[in-house]
Amino acid sequence: xxxxxxxxxxxxxxxxxxxxxxxxxxxxxxxxxxxxxxxxxxxxxxxxxxxxxxxxxxxxxxxxxxxxxxxxxxxxxxxxxxxxxxxxxxxxxxxxxxxxxxxxxxxxxxxxxxxxxxxxxxxxxxxxxxxxxxxxxxxxxxxxxxxxxxxxxxxxxxxxxxxxxxxxxxxxxxxxxxxxxxxxxxxxxxxxxxxxxxxxxxxxxxxxxxxxxxxxxxxxxxxxxxxxxxxxxxxxxxxxxxxxxxxxxxxxxxxxxxxxxxxxxxxxxxxxxxxxxxxxxxxxxxxxxxxxxxxxxxxxxxxxxxxxxxxxxxxxxxxxxxxxxx
Amino acid sequence: xxxxxxxxxxxxxxxxxxxxxxxxxxxxxxxxxxxxxxxxxxxxxxxxxxxxxxxxxxxxxxxxxxxxxxxxxxxxxxxxxxxxxxxxxxxxxxxxxxxxxxxxxxxxxxxxxxxxxxxxxxxxxxxxxxxxxxxxxxxxxxxxxxxxxxxxxxxxxxxxxxxxxxxxxxxxxxxxxxxxxxxxxxxxxxxxxxxxxxxxxxxxxxxxxxxxxxxxxxxxxxxxxxxxxxxxxxxxxxxxxxxxxxxxxxxxxxxxxxxxxxxxxxxxxxxxxxxxxx
Ligand SMILES: Cc1cc2nc3c(=O)[nH]c(=O)nc-3n(C[C@H](O)[C@H](O)[C@H](O)COP(=O)(O)OP(=O)(O)OC[C@H]3O[C@@H](n4cnc5c(N)ncnc54)[C@H](O)[C@@H]3O)c2cc1C
Ligand SMILES: Cc1cc2nc3c(=O)[nH]c(=O)nc-3n(C[C@H](O)[C@H](O)[C@H](O)COP(=O)(O)O)c2cc1C
Numbered sequence: 001x002x003x004x005x006x007x008x009x010x011x012x013x014x015x016x017x018x019x020x021x022x023x024x025x026x027x028x029x030x031x032x033x034x035x036x037x038x039x040x041x042x043x044x045x046x047x048x049x050x051x052x053x054x055x056x057x058x059x060x061x062x063x064x065x066x067x068x069x070x071x072x073x074x075x076x077x078x079x080x081x082x083x084x085x086x087x088x089x090x091x092x093x094x095x096x097x098x099x100x101x102x103x104x105x106x107x108x109x110x111x112x113x114x115x116x117x118x119x120x121x122x123x124x125x126x127x128x129x130x131x132x133x134x135x136x137x138x139x140x141x142x143x144x145x146x147x148x149x150x151x152x153x154x155x156x157x158x159x160x161x162x163x164x165x166x167x168x169x170x171x172x173x174x175x176x177x178x179x180x181x182x183x184x185x186x187x188x189x190x191x192x193x194x195x196x197x198x199x200x201x202x203x204x205x206x207x208x209x210x211x212x213x214x215x216x217x218x219x220x221x222x223x224x225x226x227x228x229x230x231x232x233x234x235x236x237x238x239x240x241x242x243x244x245x246x247x248x249x250x251x252x253x254x255x256x257x258x259x260x261x262x263x264x265x266x267x268x269x270x271x272x273x274x275x276x277x278x279x280x281x282x283x284x285x286x287x288x289x290x291x292x293x294x295x296x297x298x299x300x301x302x303x304x305x306x307x308x309x310x311x312x313x314x315x316x317x318x319x320x321x322x323x324x325x326x
Numbered sequence: 327x328x329x330x331x332x333x334x335x336x337x338x339x340x341x342x343x344x345x346x347x348x349x350x351x352x353x354x355x356x357x358x359x360x361x362x363x364x365x366x367x368x369x370x371x372x373x374x375x376x377x378x379x380x381x382x383x384x385x386x387x388x389x390x391x392x393x394x395x396x397x398x399x400x401x402x403x404x405x406x407x408x409x410x411x412x413x414x415x416x417x418x419x420x421x422x423x424x425x426x427x428x429x430x431x432x433x434x435x436x437x438x439x440x441x442x443x444x445x446x447x448x449x450x451x452x453x454x455x456x457x458x459x460x461x462x463x464x465x466x467x468x469x470x471x472x473x474x475x476x477x478x479x480x481x482x483x484x485x486x487x488x489x490x491x492x493x494x495x496x497x498x499x500x501x502x503x504x505x506x507x508x509x510x511x512x513x514x515x516x517x518x519x520x521x522x523x524x525x526x527x528x529x530x531x532x533x534x535x536x537x538x539x540x541x542x543x544x545x546x547x548x549x550x551x552x553x554x555x556x557x558x559x560x561x562x563x564x565x566x567x568x569x570x571x572x573x574x575x576x577x578x579x580x581x582x583x584x585x586x587x588x589x590x591x592x593x594x595x596x597x598x599x600x601x602x603x604x
Contacts (some may be wrong), residue, residue, distance in 0.1 A: 033566035037588075041328045041419075041564075053568070061573075061583055064603060068559045068569040073373035075561060079568045082583060239373045267373075290377060290562040291368070293328055293419070 004046040004297045005077035010304050011314035014048055014282050015318035016259040017207045019144050019182040021103055021282065023116055024303070024315055025272070025296050028263050028286035029054055029107035029146060029186075030079065031035075031237075034093045035100045041293035046300065048282060052093070054148050056109050057118050059085030064230040069219040074240030074265075075287050076217050078231035081109055082149070084119035086122055094126060098140035104128075105184065107146040112155060113174045116210040117295075120145060127181050145181050147172060150188040150213045150235075162188035162213070165200035172204025184261065187211040187248070193246045195255035202256045210261035210284065212245045239265045246278050253279025253320055267295065269302020276303075276315075277322040329354050330415040331365075334392060336408070340474025345399035347408055347443075348476070349381075355420050356391045359383045361423030361449035362555055362592045366393065366563035368417040369406045378558050379403045380587070382445040382532075383421060386452065393421075396444045396476065422563050423591050426553055429458050432526030435550070436462040437506055437541050439533020443475055445555055446532055450483050461486040463509060465502025465533075469495035501535070503540045510548050531555070531595070542595030552595040558586040573602040 012023035027044075029051040035044050044050050069076040084092065088290025089106075097104045108119040128141030149162035149171050161167045172185050185201035187194060189212040198209055214235025220230045227233075245264025252260055262280025266272055266290040275283050288295040307315060331353035339348045355365055366378040386395030399405050410416060426449050434453065436446045443464050462480065466472045468491050480487060490505050490552055491498035498505055531541045532555040545552035558570035565588030572590060574597040576582045581599055584590060 031562070031567060037562070037564050037566040061581060062568065062571070064573075065571060066559050067571070068561055070375055070377055072378060075376055077561070077567070077569060082571070088343050094535060238376055287376075287561075292417075293564070 004300055009313065010308060011316075012188045012300075012304070014315060016184075016261070016281055017182060019103070019208065023048040023300060024276070024282035025250050025300050026051060026105070026261060026282055026284040027244075028284040028288060028295060029105075029148065031256065031286040031289050035097055035102075035104075037261050038289065038293055039100075042297055047296055049105050049143060049221050050097075050099065050100065051105040051107050051146055051284065052089075052149035052259040053083050054081050054109040055086055055089050055119065056081060056111075057086050059088060066228060066230055067234075069228040071217070071219055071236065072240060074217075074236050076219055076234035076236050077214070078229045078230060078234035080231060085281065086119060090122070090126065094142075103143035104141070105144045105146050105187070105297050107148055108175075109116040109148045109151045110120050110171075111151060113170060116147065116171050117174045117178050120175040124179045125180060126209065130141045142181060144184055144208070145175065145179060146186050146210060147175050147206075150186070150190070160188060160190070162197065163191050165196050167199055169200040169204040170204050172201045176205030181224075182207045184208040184210050186213055187252070188213045189244055189248060189264070190216050192265065195251050198252040198258070202258055206258060208261060209256065209258050210263065211252060211297075212241065212264040213246055215241055215244065216262065237265065239267055241265045242267075242271060246274055249275055249280050250278040250322065253323065266299075267291070269299045269306065272299045272303055273306055273318065276318040277320070279320045281316070281319050327354060327420065329358075329418050331355060331418045333410055333412050333416060336410055336412060338408075338457060339396075339416035339476060341470045342470055346474045346476075347397050348400070349395040349397060349407070350392050351395065351416065351418065352390070352392050353418075355383070356386055356388055356393045359386045359393055359421040360425035360446050361386070361428065361452055362467050362474075363421040363423050364445075364591065365393070365418045365420035366422055366560070367407070369403045371492070375403045375406075377380070377403075377561055378419065378563060379407065380422075384444040384447045384450075386448055395445075398440070398441050419563055423587055424589060426530050426555070426592050427528075428452060429528055430454065431457055432528065433459045435459075435506075435509065435527060435529040436460065437502060437529060437531040437533070438462065438464040439502055439531075439537040440445075440466055441475060442472070442531070442533030442537075442555070444481075444532075446530065447476075447479065447483070449530060450485055455485065459486070461488070461509070463488050463490075463502050464507040465490040465505065465537075467491065468493045472496055475538060490538060501537075501542060503537065506544050510544065510550075528552070538595070539600040542598065542600065546596060553592050554595045554598065555591045556586050556593060556598070557591065560587050563587045573599040575599045575602075
């Protein structure tokens with residue numbers, strides 16, 4: 001197993017409001033299982049945090065296969081939120097997650113406001129003892145909730161919560177009412193005005209913003225003349241989406257004062273630098289784990305080298321530098 | 327494990343238009359590889375194609391620390407793989423997945439469709455043929471295909487076999503499932519008495535999904551437990567992304583998903599929900 005030995009005098013501590021991580025490298029929901037899958041390759045203890053697969057109140061089988069299609073530098077997926085459901089997550093997965101010595105972010109998904117309320121209040125009982133001076137990973141339990149608002153809202157004809165500012169604000173407000181945990185609002189890129197969405201989740205009470213979720217896409221097999229995914233449409237991730245993600249991080253940084261977790265096609269340390277320059281205080285690695293399970297570690301050492309070469313003694317110095325006017 | 331394996335051999339075998347290659351890797355995979363497991367290989371230095379490619383372990387040589395893989399060029403990824411030269415390093419995750427059950431007594435019937443024979447080669451290789459009697463039924467398109475998929479190696483392994491081709495160019499003309507039906511009939515009544523005790527007979531199969539479904543139905547009808555090795559599009563290969571699931575029916579009758587890369591690729595044929603479209 002690969003090790004990460006950071007330099008003594010470099011300060012990797014990452015502050016996302018009250019959520020304090022030992023470093024800015026996180027792994028993304030749906031790409032890192034429940035943390036255990038990667039332990040043979042990369043110890044989660046080296047990571048700032050891991051984000052678990054999206055949890056819904058009840059277990060879900062998800063979509064039929066094929067669930068994956070490769071596109072140029074990208075991956076379409078239609079897993080369809082397959083997950084064990086809240087009860088089994090708490091019973092079978094959360095106890096093991098607490099042994100991984102990293103901060104655990106639980107990603108929650110729902111199809112109604114009630115779903116989100118239920119998840120937020122149930123998970124509140126497992127909050128890691130938090131105070132805003134310590135690095136969260138040193139204690140067990142849940143460090144933060146990441147609210148996936150890209151799910152279809154059954155009451156609004158299946159339109160995603162995250163594509164309408166009013167609905168997005170409502171979801172976050174419901175979660176806020178039911179938890180004291182730091183709330184990360186995860187924005188969908190499938191909108192015209194991302195800044196407007198950022199402001200909406202800020203008024204809803206979000207503490208942190210993460211972006212981007214996948215871009216809705218499709219791929220058709222020209223031999224069979226049918227969509228490749230059984231679900232026909234899926235979410236695009238991977239290097240193909242990175243410029244869109246960087247642009248959105250940049251815009252959100254200008255629109256709201258909340259700390260940002262940047263993701264979307266982030267594959268190398270250079271990509272991580274780019275996201276941080278655009279305004280991300282932390283970065284999250286998703287699809288890149290599939291290509292290279294050591295990607296998060298390589299990103300950490302690359303970030304450190306980039307900073308020290310430029311005389312920055314702290315990772316926080318990088319954040320938002322691309323916004324300088326002179 | 328995340329490994330760099332050295333390429334010992336990577337060459338076309340058989341007829342060029344069959345596009346079948348033999349790849350031998352030297353390194354750590356061989357140390358713990360089991361029949362039915364696979365390796366997840368990085369075929370490109372760029373993002374095109376983006377994902378690794380899963381390939382079955384077809385031969386294991388623990389002393390020489392080598393595994394053998396056979397692959398058929400199917401698209402861009404496998405085509406790029408053909409360009410990797412001897413002595414180059416490839417990035418491999420593996421051995422991955424759960425392999426075949428290895429019986430120590432009785433009889434094992436193996437049923438292969440097309441390139442599905444490859445993982446079965448390693449199963450035959452590790453079986454103690456002194457204690458387990460093995461017979462392989464293998465169906466392919468035509469003689470050129472079978473020869474290109476290292477038919478000679480099968481003969482060298484020295485097990486009992488029968489082949490079928492769609493065009494009759496080699497062996498029986500028809501489907502391998504016909505061979506299976508015949509085999510089960512003859513094995514029960516060659517001279518009137520049963521020579522095969524159904525209780526000691528097991529089966530293992532690999533091939534296209536339609537064939538595996540038919541094989542499972544035939545085996546179960548004859549009370550023969552059967553393991554099948556399934557294929558699915560994969561991303562991570564280690565159970566994290568839930569891209570490659572297979573639908574199974576639990577003991578409680580409810581449908582469940584299992585991950586082909588982790589709980590599989592080998593499944594009990596009886597648990598697979600062959601017709602589930604959920
Ligand atoms: C566990 C496992 C073990 C395997 N073992 C072997 C092996 O030993 N030898 C071998 O030759 N092949 C094996 N395969 C298949 C092999 O992985 C694929 O042929 C290969 O990934 C194709 O990559 P490509 O880039 O060349 O083709 P692509 O361009 O990716 O695909 C070529 C064509 O095949 C289709 N396709 C690709 N993958 C799949 C899939 N999983 N199911 C259905 N259609 C698909 C594509 O849509 C396209 O039409 C195995 C697959 C799995 C899951
Ligand atoms: C297979 C897969 C499953 C995913 N599942 C979830 C999920 O359950 N919840 C969620 O909020 N995002 C999910 N995502 C989105 C990722 O967390 C991430 O936002 C997106 O993939 C963009 O980052 P990337 O290009 O680095 O992968 C998933 C992505 C992939 C590829």
